[in-house]
Each structure stands twice: as structure tokens, then as C-alpha cells.
Amino acid sequence: MALPQTQTTDELVTTITQMIAAQDLTSLTHVLSPVTPTDLVPVFERLSRKQRAVIYRLLAKDRAADVFELLDPPLQSDLLHGLQDAEVSQLFADLDHDDRLWLLDEVPAALATRLLRGLPEQERVLTSALLGYPQGSAGRRMSLEYVSTRESFTVAETMDRVRTRLDDAETIYTIPVLDDSRHVVGVVSLRGLLGAAGETLISALMSPAHTAAAEDDAELAARRCADLQLLAMPIVDREQRLLGMLTIDDAIRILEHEESEDAARQGGTEPLRRPYLSTPVGSLVRSRVVWLLVLAVGATLTVQVLSVFEATIEQVTVLALFVPLLIGTGGNTGNQAATTVTRALALGDVQSRDFIRVLTRELRTGGMLGLLLGTLGFAIAAIAYTPQIGLVIGLTLLCVCTLAAAVGGCMPLLARAVKVDPAVFSNPFISTFVDASGLIIYFLIARSVLGL
Amino acid sequence: MALPQTQTTDELVTTITQMIAAQDLTSLTHVLSPVTPTDLVPVFERLSRKQRAVIYRLLAKDRAADVFELLDPPLQSDLLHGLQDAEVSQLFADLDHDDRLWLLDEVPAALATRLLRGLPEQERVLTSALLGYPQGSAGRRMSLEYVSTRESFTVAETMDRVRTRLDDAETIYTIPVLDDSRHVVGVVSLRGLLGAAGETLISALMSPAHTAAAEDDAELAARRCADLQLLAMPIVDREQRLLGMLTIDDAIRILEHEESEDAARQGGTEPLRRPYLSTPVGSLVRSRVVWLLVLAVGATLTVQVLSVFEATIEQVTVLALFVPLLIGTGGNTGNQAATTVTRALALGDVQSRDFIRVLTRELRTGGMLGLLLGTLGFAIAAIAYTPQIGLVIGLTLLCVCTLAAAVGGCMPLLARAVKVDPAVFSNPFISTFVDASGLIIYFLIARSVLGL
Numbered sequence: 001m002a003l004p005q006t007q008t009t010d011e012l013v014t015t016i017t018q019m020i021a022a023q024d025l026t027s028l029t030h031v032l033s034p035v036t037p038t039d040l041v042p043v044f045e046r047l048s049r050k051q052r053a054v055i056y057r058l059l060a061k062d063r064a065a066d067v068f069e070l071l072d073p074p075l076q077s078d079l080l081h082g083l084q085d086a087e088v089s090q091l092f093a094d095l096d097h098d099d100r101l102w103l104l105d106e107v108p109a110a111l112a113t114r115l116l117r118g119l120p121e122q123e124r125v126l127t128s129a130l131l132g133y134p135q136g137s138a139g140r141r142m143s144l145e146y147v148s149t150r151e152s153f154t155v156a157e158t159m160d161r162v163r164t165r166l167d168d169a170e171t172i173y174t175i176p177v178l179d180d181s182r183h184v185v186g187v188v189s190l191r192g193l194l195g196a197a198g199e200t201l202i203s204a205l206m207s208p209a210h211t212a213a214a215e216d217d218a219e220l221a222a223r224r225c226a227d228l229q230l231l232a233m234p235i236v237d238r239e240q241r242l243l244g245m246l247t248i249d250d251a252i253r254i255l256e257h258e259e260s261e262d263a264a265r266q267g268g269t270e271p272l273r274r275p276y277l278s279t280p281v282g283s284l285v286r287s288r289v290v291w292l293l294v295l296a297v298g299a300t301l302t303v304q305v306l307s308v309f310e311a312t313i314e315q316v317t318v319l320a321l322f323v324p325l326l327i328g329t330g331g332n333t334g335n336q337a338a339t340t341v342t343r344a345l346a347l348g349d350v351q352s353r354d355f356i357r358v359l360t361r362e363l364r365t366g367g368m369l370g371l372l373l374g375t376l377g378f379a380i381a382a383i384a385y386t387p388q389i390g391l392v393i394g395l396t397l398l399c400v401c402t403l404a405a406a407v408g409g410c411m412p413l414l415a416r417a418v419k420v421d422p423a424v425f426s427n428p429f430i431s432t433f434v435d436a437s438g439l440i441i442y443f444l445i446a447r448s449v450l451g452l
Numbered sequence: 453m454a455l456p457q458t459q460t461t462d463e464l465v466t467t468i469t470q471m472i473a474a475q476d477l478t479s480l481t482h483v484l485s486p487v488t489p490t491d492l493v494p495v496f497e498r499l500s501r502k503q504r505a506v507i508y509r510l511l512a513k514d515r516a517a518d519v520f521e522l523l524d525p526p527l528q529s530d531l532l533h534g535l536q537d538a539e540v541s542q543l544f545a546d547l548d549h550d551d552r553l554w555l556l557d558e559v560p561a562a563l564a565t566r567l568l569r570g571l572p573e574q575e576r577v578l579t580s581a582l583l584g585y586p587q588g589s590a591g592r593r594m595s596l597e598y599v600s601t602r603e604s605f606t607v608a609e610t611m612d613r614v615r616t617r618l619d620d621a622e623t624i625y626t627i628p629v630l631d632d633s634r635h636v637v638g639v640v641s642l643r644g645l646l647g648a649a650g651e652t653l654i655s656a657l658m659s660p661a662h663t664a665a666a667e668d669d670a671e672l673a674a675r676r677c678a679d680l681q682l683l684a685m686p687i688v689d690r691e692q693r694l695l696g697m698l699t700i701d702d703a704i705r706i707l708e709h710e711e712s713e714d715a716a717r718q719g720g721t722e723p724l725r726r727p728y729l730s731t732p733v734g735s736l737v738r739s740r741v742v743w744l745l746v747l748a749v750g751a752t753l754t755v756q757v758l759s760v761f762e763a764t765i766e767q768v769t770v771l772a773l774f775v776p777l778l779i780g781t782g783g784n785t786g787n788q789a790a791t792t793v794t795r796a797l798a799l800g801d802v803q804s805r806d807f808i809r810v811l812t813r814e815l816r817t818g819g820m821l822g823l824l825l826g827t828l829g830f831a832i833a834a835i836a837y838t839p840q841i842g843l844v845i846g847l848t849l850l851c852v853c854t855l856a857a858a859v860g861g862c863m864p865l866l867a868r869a870v871k872v873d874p875a876v877f878s879n880p881f882i883s884t885f886v887d888a889s890g891l892i893i894y895f896l897i898a899r900s901v902l903g904l
Contacts, residue, residue, distance in 0.1 A: 010803075010805070036660070038662070038680065042800075045801060046801075162646065163646060163647070166643055166646060166647040167647070172643055172646075173625050173642070173643075173683075190625070190642065191618055191624055191625075194614065194615060194618060194624075195615070195618040195619070208488070210490065226701075226704045226708070228490065229701035229704075231625075231683065231700075248683075248700055248701075248704075249678075249681035249700075252678045252681075252700075252704060252707075255704075255708075256678070256707075256799075259711050259715075260795055260799070262715070263714070263715065263718065263791060263794070263795045263798075264791060264792065264795065266715065266718055266719065266791065267718065267787050267788050267790065267791020267792065267879075268784055268787060268788050268791075269788045269791060269792060272792065275796065275799070275801040276792060276793065276796035276801045276802050276810075277796075277801060277802060277806065277809060281813055281816045281817055281820075284792070284813065284817045285817050285820045285821060287792075288785070288788045288817070288821060289821060289824065291784070291788070292781065292784055292785060292788070292821055292825065293825070293828075295780065295781065295784050296777065296780075296781050296825055296828075296829075299776060299777040299780045299781060300777060300832075302776035302777055302780070303773045303774060303776075303777055306772065306773040306775075306776070307770075307773050310769055310770070310773065313765075313769050313772055314766075314769050317762055317765050317766050317769075317772075318759075318762070320758065320765055320769075320772040320775070321755045321758040321759050321762065322755060323758075323772070323775055323776060324751060324754035324755075324758070324775060324776070324779055324887050324891070325748065325751040325752060325754055325755055327776055327780075328747065328748075328751045328754070328779075328783075328883065328884075328887060329744065329747065329748050329751060331783075331883075332720055332743070332744055332747050332880075332883070333740070333744060335719050335720060336719050336720050336721045336740045336743070336744070338719065339715060339716060339718065339719020339720075339721060340716065340719065340721060340724065340728065340736070340739075341728065342715070343712055343715045343716065344727065344728035344729075346715075347708075347712070347727070348494075349497060349498075349727040349728045349729060350728050350729060351462075353462070354729065357729060358728075361733055361736065364733045365733055365736045365737050365740070368733070368737045369737060369740060369741060369744060372741065373744065373745070373748055376745075376748075377748075380752075427719075428784075431780065431783075431784070432780075435776050435780060439776070
């Protein structure tokens, strides 16, 4: 632990790659044996699928299982292929319920059913229960292994319950308090229990509970849990009856997952399922090609628009010189607005119903930016070319910036309103839309100003 | 809690806004009184600075303090202005050390010094100790209020220590184990302590500790803590001696902060300090104008490039029609690569030293994408115009995509290598660079193919 992670990881990756290339598996086993499972994870994340399969087989069964538990679900599902059914079922059975759910979301349906069938009866019941909740819901991510208590119980009674569940309960530090019909009426922290006298009644000790509903969006529930700095949050049904607990580590995992998705889509790519270096180039291409094609097809719009104004360009070729600058600036303004609003949506700072407020703010912002850039553009173009050209450029920048900011700010909200990931919709759409409409504005202004 | 947050929040915001407008402070006080501090936070995040100041003054002192503690540092610092010095010092003194540090990073230096001076002696010593660590370091974000134990102690002794620190310790669930010279030799969980017999020696119970150094980057330390699903991680000096604990809730806060920053910069804006709706339009403009100007200035490059080829455009006006499509596609490919690699950097999946691996992967990815789009572009342009034009478009798309992916993938790594935020550097730089170089490639290919 003392020496920096990355160092050791890099060295390991290099050695492993060489030894696998040299097929020197005996020395490879020696190299691997001293490495802790936690330190093996980053190594796995930097190796190719084949390499991962090789070194995984070289690990002792128990260590292999430990590593498996720590890996991301996509890497886990990679490893499952090519393992014996018995081994697979064993690994799957050893996972926590919530980890099983993540993995089930990864593997093909056929394997998923096999995995479920392989589970011991009681485990299967629990896991299937979670599978009942829709993908992306808080219910699907909650833990069923918790300790709960009752208002009418004493601290001593509750502590006894905690002690009996020490080994299997996933969370014991936040304990939901239930009434006789399992409604969540509050929570007590283990800290609070330790500080109180044994005969104290839980009802005297508990604090109000922050909960999320099982059908709530998992991201919102996770964000809530994180914002309120809770170690675990009770997940309830519509009647506030306890269903499970969302633990902070699962909340972080959900948020990280969502943020990777947003980041990717903001950049116009589908999220990678695996760490970058362990993602085959083919998958990189796949993650980008769709959006790239969509955008390219959209961009043909600009070709059409320009060909409409081809005559104008022939008359005043200089107009063509500013096309990249104008649409580029429009696109940037639009993406700025889209990025800001998309992030605000993710953080829960704005909702779709804030449409009007956002629109007016972005119109004002875009207008100010356009006024500034327009003035500059006018001055420069007027000096470099003619005052008329300057006027055309200035006016276009003003209009394009205002339009782009408004469109960029509103698209994410519309996307969310129609239940599409705001990040998907925003940037690609905006660049295309702003490019095309910006060009139209540009040439219309040019024609009227230059009297063509 | 039962009814959806957003609902109540929205209603509150509307009512408050109206009542403040109507200066009806008495009814406003009645409206506020039943609302819990936790529910007031989202309301604060949707009000203007002025409105926030008004309702804050209407809250009873103790509730006001509770709300203050829950607010983001920028909103806290907003409130501090216009409060009595005594009140300010009180609020500041009531914060945890780490919350104080966040706030001190927000307020002007003069106020910061005043705030520190206002602290009780012992508190000031602790806070100043943290201030000793550089901004953005793990040390600056660690908590000094923890419980530690010794290898040689028994479980019972350790539990006694925990009980004495229940009220002030920020974390009691993960307990670092020290040797006689304060080196961290392991950790025990409170869960483990509860499960063990009182006379058990800690050395028999402890597990190896994952630590981070105080001068480590706070983001990396936080990511580590989250990835390892730790509730708290010991922060140590170069000799592995315990300095403090990084708690998971602070880790989440750091990561959220960094992610907002990355998201913003990816979109070419400076991060907002406050929730979107409570950010004045002026600040929105400020957050965007700098990058927009930089990009616009960069874009003038494209004007120069094009003016070099003005003659070519005059000869073959149709070439001008494809300019937006070509540079647009280049920009998209570049941003895709940049976004992917920037995120991989943030997650620690790649480091600067992976430069070559990333470069080769992006060259291959870009090449494949270019081949695909180029073929399509050739076909379409050949049909719509002439085979020569088709060839020009196809070849340009191939070259531009390959170049863009390579540049886009490597820029974030270079940025990180020179200690600049990868997100800052990537997209703005890429769009400009790719636009300009793309145009050069385009017209050079055009000239040679069309023999101009």
C-alpha cells in the first residue's frame, strides 16, 4: 500500500503481458501469488479479455472468487464465459444480492436464467424478488440483508438483533424503525444505540427517516442518499412499508455509472461497458459509429442549405470564409448551455417544469454573449473587409448565439420530459440544428444587408 | 417525506417568491415554520441570492444554523454577507472541520482570516492544521475527529474509546489501528468489534488498511475510497503515520464537485459555483464568455485558412458546400475520443504514461470510422455531384476522422501530463485544431484530385 498504486499496477501489467506472450505460466503464477485481490483488480482492468481469462485461471480458487467479487459486472461476465458451470454457479451464489443484480443486467438472458436456476432455493427467491423491480429503479438496487427494529423495542433488544445479523446484514450502521405494520417511522444509527442506556426505548431515540420509493429512479434515490450524507436509506413501497435498504456504496456505484453515461453521451458516444484499455478497438468503434453517422446525416442538411445559397456564395465568395467560424461559435454556445442544463438536471437542480425559467435565462445569457461577440465580429470583419460584411457577421453572431443558447438550454429539458436521457439528445442535436439554422440566418442577413 | 420532494419544493418556492414580492413576511414565517431544514435546502437552491437572505433571516436561530450546515459552501458564503459578525463566527464555529475548509475555500481571504480568528483557540489550531495542506489535496479534506486504536489493545478497550468519542468523532465505524509510533498497521470495523469477545486482541481482528497520502490528489483518494467501498480511509504521511480520516460522505462530495467541473469544461464552460437556478445570469455569462472568446479567436484561424484557398473556392464553389459537414464530422470524432479518454482519466483507467497505447487505439478507431464515413461520403457525393468531388470528400473524411480521433484521444493525456485539467484542454482545443487542419487537408486533396 505504501508505494503508489499505479506503479505496481503498471509493472504487473507489463510483466503479465510479457509472460503470457512467452507462455511462461509457471513464473506467471509466482508473480501473481503475492498480489492481493484488491491490487489485482486494476491489473484486470488494463488487460485484454484473453489475458484476463488466462491469469484468472492461474489464481487459487478462493483468491479467484475474491477478485471476481471486486470486478465490474462487465468484466465478471467476460470471465464467466469459458468457466465450468459448477464454478459459475458457485461464483454467482457467493455474490451479494445487489451484485448479482448488476451482473444479471450484463449477461445474456439465457445465461441469466441458468445462473438463477443454479442458486440455492432461498437465495433465488430473494434475487428474483429484486428482479421484479424495473431496470433503473431504486428497488432493483436495494439490499434485502438489513437489520430493522421496532418503536416499542429497547436499545438492548435492538443491539441483540444487530449482533445476530453481524455476518450477513449488508448494513448495520443505519437501522430502520418500523411500526407494527412494517411502516418506516424513523431510523436509529448504531452510534446512537451505543450511546444510549440499554432500557431506552427506540421511539425515544429515533430520528425522522429519509426514504425513497422502490419504483423511484435509482439515480435520483442515489443522489438523495449522497446529498443527505446517509450511510443507508430505507427503500419503501407506496404505503411507506420497508422493502429494503439502499447502501451508500451502491449509491456511489449508481451515480458513477450514470455519470460515465452522461459524460459519454455529452461527447456523442455510447458509454463503454469496460475500462478503456480493456475495451477492444471494435467496441470503441461501435460505441461511436452510430452517433457519428447520425450527426453526419444531419450535417448533410448544411450541404443542402448551402447549395440553396450557392448563387450568393458565387457572387460574394468572402461569405464562405466565415461559415466555419459562425457555425462553430453557434455550436459552442449551444453546447455550453446544453452541458450546464444537463448537469443541473443530473444534480436535480432543475426539472422539466422549469422550462420557462430556463428558456428566459438562456435567452438573456445567449443574447449578452451574442451582443459581445457580435460587436467584436463586426469590428474585426469591418476592418478586414467592408463595413457591410462586418454588419452581416455581427448580426449573425448576435442571432446565432441567442438561438443556440436557447435551444441548447431547452433540449435537455424536453428530452427529460419525453423520458429520453438528456445527455443523448442535447449536443448532437444542437450542433446539427444550430449549424443548419445558423447558415440560413447568415445568408438571409447577408442577402438583405448586401442587397443581393 | 411520503409525498415527492420536488412537488413540495416547487410549491414552497412559488409561495415564498410571491410572499417576498408582496413583502408579506408574517405569513412567510408561518409557511416556513413547519418545513424541516433538509426540505429547506432544495428551496434555498432555487431562490435568488436576495430571496435566500430574506427567508434565512426569518428562521429561528437554531433552525437557521441547521439549514446553514446543510447548504453548499457557495450558498453559505452568500449568506455570511450581511450577517452580524457574532452570528457569523457562531455559524462558522459550529461547522465540522472539513465543512469549514470547504467554506474557507469559498470566501474572500479577508473574511477567511476573520473567520479563523473568531474560532475558539483549540478549534483554530485544528482548522489551521488542515489549511496547511495544499488546495485539492487529500489532507485538506480529511477529518481530524476520528477514533483510533492500537494493535496491543483489546476489543473491550477499543469499545470504551469509541464510547467516549461517540458525540464528537465524525467516523466511528472504521477504526484505524496504530503501532506505538502512530503508523497505520490496519483497520478494524465497528461491526468486527461487536462480533468479537471483549478480551480479543485488535491485532487478531484487524484487516490490512487501504490508505492515501495527505499530499495525494483529493480526487484520486476519493475515487479510491469509493471504488474500495470504504466508509472511511486513513490519510497518512510519507511514513504511513496517521494524520486523519477521509470519510465516504466527503469522498462523494469531492467526486461530485470534480464531476461537475469536468462536465462543465467538456462543454467549454467554467463550472457554476451555485445551483443553476440560483446562479445570476451575469455569472452564467461569465462562466461561458472566456471559453467562447478563446474558441472564436481560434476559429478565426479557419477564416485565414479559407482565405488562402479563396481562389479554389471561386473556381469550384461546390467545395464550399461541404465545409460544415467535413469540419463538423472531424470535430465530432475528436470530441468523442476526447470525452472517452477524459472520463477514463477521471476513473483512473488510463494514465499519461499510456500515451502510446491510447494513440495507437485511437488511430485504429479513427481510421475505421474514417474508412466507413469516407466510403459513404464518396458514394453520396459521387452520385450527387461528380466522382472527383466524391473522391475529394471520401479521402478528406478518412484523413480528418483519423487525425481527429488521434488528437482528441491524446490531448487529455498531454493536459494531465502538464498538470492541466484534461477536460479544459480537450474539446475547445480539438474543435479549433481539427477545424483548421481539416480545412487544409480538404483543400489540398481537392487541388490535387481536381488538378487545380
